[in-house]
Amino acid sequence: MRSTFVDELCKATRAGRDTILMIGDLGFSVVEPFQEEFPERFYNLGVAEQNMAGAAAGMASEGFQVFCYSIGNFNTFRCAEQIRNDIDYQELPVCTVSVGGGVSYGSLGYSHHAIQDYALMRTMPNTVICAPADPLETRLCIQLILERGQPSYLRLHKSGEPVITMDSSPITPGVPRLLFGNPQASVVILSTGFMAHAALRLAQSREDVACYTLPCWGMRFRDSIPDLVRSRDRVITVEDHLVDGGFGSWVLECLAGTPGAGLVTPLGLTADVVGLVGREDYIHEAAGLRDLDPGLLGG
Numbered sequence: 001m002r003s004t005f006v007d008e009l010c011k012a013t014r015a016g017r018d019t020i021l022m023i024g025d026l027g028f029s030v031v032e033p034f035q036e037e038f039p040e041r042f043y044n045l046g047v048a049e050q051n052m053a054g055a056a057a058g059m060a061s062e063g064f065q066v067f068c069y070s071i072g073n074f075n076t077f078r079c080a081e082q083i084r085n086d087i088d089y090q091e092l093p094v095c096t097v098s099v100g101g102g103v104s105y106g107s108l109g110y111s112h113h114a115i116q117d118y119a120l121m122r123t124m125p126n127t128v129i130c131a132p133a134d135p136l137e138t139r140l141c142i143q144l145i146l147e148r149g150q151p152s153y154l155r156l157h158k159s160g161e162p163v164i165t166m167d168s169s170p171i172t173p174g175v176p177r178l179l180f181g182n183p184q185a186s187v188v189i190l191s192t193g194f195m196a197h198a199a200l201r202l203a204q205s206r207e208d209v210a211c212y213t214l215p216c217w218g219m220r221f222r223d224s225i226p227d228l229v230r231s232r233d234r235v236i237t238v239e240d241h242l243v244d245g246g247f248g249s250w251v252l253e254c255l256a257g258t259p260g261a262g263l264v265t266p267l268g269l270t271a272d273v274v275g276l277v278g279r280e281d282y283i284h285e286a287a288g289l290r291d292l293d294p295g296l297l298g299g
Helices: 002-014 032-037 049-060 077-088 117-121 135-148 193-203 224-229 247-254 280-287
Strands: 019-023 042-044 065-071 094-099 128-130 152-156 177-181 187-191 209-213 234-242 263-269
Touching: 002 019, 002 032, 002 135, 002 152, 019 049, 049 065, 049 077, 049 094, 077 094, 077 117, 117 152, 117 234, 117 247, 128 135, 135 152, 177 193, 187 193, 187 224, 193 209, 193 234, 224 247, 234 247, 247 263, 263 280
Parallel strands: 019 042, 019 065, 065 094, 094 152, 128 152, 187 209, 187 234, 234 263
Antiparallel strands: 177 209
């Protein structure tokens, strides 16, 4: 996903987009294609993420579309006030790009585990969260971000993700995209981000299941969820984030007061993973996310 992001940004800039790429002294071996082709549009702000967010807001106010690239927690929690006041409140076209979503940097420990970022970023009223499942959705998310010209959060996994989605049509924020199965099925699995891979494996274990991805969502994009789950028997959400405050919690909030909504079961990380250090597969297995239990789908 990292290379896809840089490749798509280069294409957009060649096509005339007024883009800027900022980094916080990381991303080397990934960002060089943009840096070499557009050196006047590339800025390394150093280990100073709050300054990076403020500078991005300033450039965005002058008409640029700015992308601030860093590892999961560094450009979110470290500069939450700048994102809230300088970017989201002003409705500026700044995209916070986090690489290493979930525990894809699991071996680097808790400081690098991006497992609370949804909880923070989904409280920004004007920000759309973009969490692609694979390189194809990454391209579509970047295209949406550029066209929308508003605050956004692009949450990337890391690298080497196979393409599992097939729909290349433009993404509409808040509207799920069918990944597998019968759209009329009584059981729905809804995922965002890289955990679509685990959701797909679970869905393929049964015939009466519809599996959807929701790559773009947020506070202002809730209307489609009640329509999706109404009259279903069971809804399962899957994410590589703490269940508290995450994607599943957002789905439950979307359904508040909705008649006919089926049983919703959010699957994600729990507090037990805090402090675990190891490869992503190891942490997912400890959390029960590596191989999801088909029994979750009901009888």
